[in-house]
Amino acid sequence: MSFFEILRSAVRGITANKLRSALTLLGVLIGVASVILLLAVGNGSAQRVQSAIASLGTNTLTVRASGGGGSTTTASTKTITRTVADQIANAGLGHVKSVVPEVNTSLTVSSTTTSSTSVSIIGTTPDYFGGVSTSTVGSGNSFTAADVTNGTRAAVIGSTLATTLFPTGSALGQQILIDGSPFDVVGILATQSTTGFTDPNLVVIAPISRIQESFTGYGAVSTLAVEATNSDAVPAAEGEVTVMLNQLLGVSDTADEPFTVTSASTLLATAETSAASFTVLLGAVAAISLLVGGIGVTNVMLVTVTERTREIGIRKALGATRGAILGQFLTEAATLTLLGGILGVIVAIIGSQFEINGTQPVILAYSIPLALGVSVAIGVFFGVYPAARAANMRPIQALRAI
């Protein structure tokens, strides 16, 4: 019996019972499509988190005082002050491009007409813009290094704050009062997209010297933002800054550093870990759906063969060899499950074009052969194994079945 004849009998077997064939097809289709799609959703959300973190700037390190808290007014030899920042900046570290100290507080800001409470006040240096932060000046100018030296009352404000305080005209050149203390608006930040709780556009950025003198005092700074020369230099820069800080702060026990250094790349690593476990979780759900789909296929196949044991008996009585019968059932099962699997892949690819709950699924290449392979293997095994059992019977046993 030629391969062509086997194929022909298989096609005849498939078309003989269209409902049964359609159910098998559907079972495989759903199993394959759900595995691929669920993994794609997991992968898509992982990529979304990663790109969000990458947008924070992968060149930057953030040094925070640990335990002490940022804006304490008590000057101590063991806190990170502007002096420390200047020492690091001027030490000529090979992988450090700039060191930007920051002090943060939150105060009421008002114009002559309106006021806004709980505005984030950042005191820093001009390197802050475009370097260690994603904030850039949209209109007007930044304050200058000279302004920092002189403690000028100059302020760059966020776009939301600008329109709140000056709803009718431009805020540029106007005077604002921060907790009653007057500042001149020299620039307005380019509008940033809101990513979290706080509105990044509701902010005042002013020379660090002025903010310390007027509000936070000449003590520790909240953070030091360190910009590395490039993203590959981040680990090296982290090492240099850590060693330098330990010297400057007189830390003998490195296990008890009074500061922590974080970088976007460490954040990224954390996010990748959590994204991976998320994908594993979805993968487990998908594996269960593949299993359920597989059991469905198994059921249909088992019922089919039991029902067709008699047919196998007839075929054997007419002179079919075991090989011919196995060939027919193998081809039938393989054709059905492959067809279902390929349709499942197509459905998954179409489905991945749509955004699911704000996440654009990204199909993992390996999930396609995995899902297809597993479902075809299940379908073929449970299609062929009972058929092989029937084909091994004496014809009279198979004929007597049912």
Add this chain to the structure above:
Amino acid sequence: MTTSPILHLDDIHQVYGEGEAAVHALRGITVEVATGDYVAIMGPSGSGKSTLMNLLGCLDVASSGHYYLNGRDVSELDERQLASVRNREVGFIFQSFNLVSRMDALANVELPLIYGGVKRKERRERALEALDMVGLADRADHEPQQLSGGQQQRVAIARALVTNPSLVLADEPTGNLDSEATEEILSIFDNLADQGRTIVIITHEENVAERAHRVLTVKDGLVIADKKTRRKVTQ
């Protein structure tokens, strides 16, 4: 007319089960059937006649003894060779027709030819010819469930004959049929016998058995009577 035996059974025993529960279906059958003979096997139910038939058709294998078909010892063949014997040497007709459902009459008749490796075109011609012989050429595209019992059995006969087997076996071929259909089937067998086909038929109906040339009576797994009947036709 040649008298060389096409069938030769030599002390065939068939035992089902083991030990206490063992059932001795056949207890030593020795029979010869000559080429061109038309033999009826009779016996009450449980006599072992169906067991004997299944052995003759190579659907089952005897526990002991030798079975020579066309001079070849079938009891020593492997699975593959047995399939070939079933395909080429034997045409089997069942009481319950045993057509493959959802396949039309022509496809059913073609089945043994497919397993025999006959090319498609020749297959179709031979199957149509066989259907024509049983008077069903016009029903070639009907599926079994669209045919009456008598018509289904005629399709089964066409299927048994299409490979031109040396032996036609029929197990209660008229058991599920009314008298009119029975007469149709029996006259087909008469014609086949007249053409010199070797036919072995199992029945418990006298009117069916008396059409045969020779009647074997089986009881409790043994042949208890073997008689020639009046209808022996010489050519």
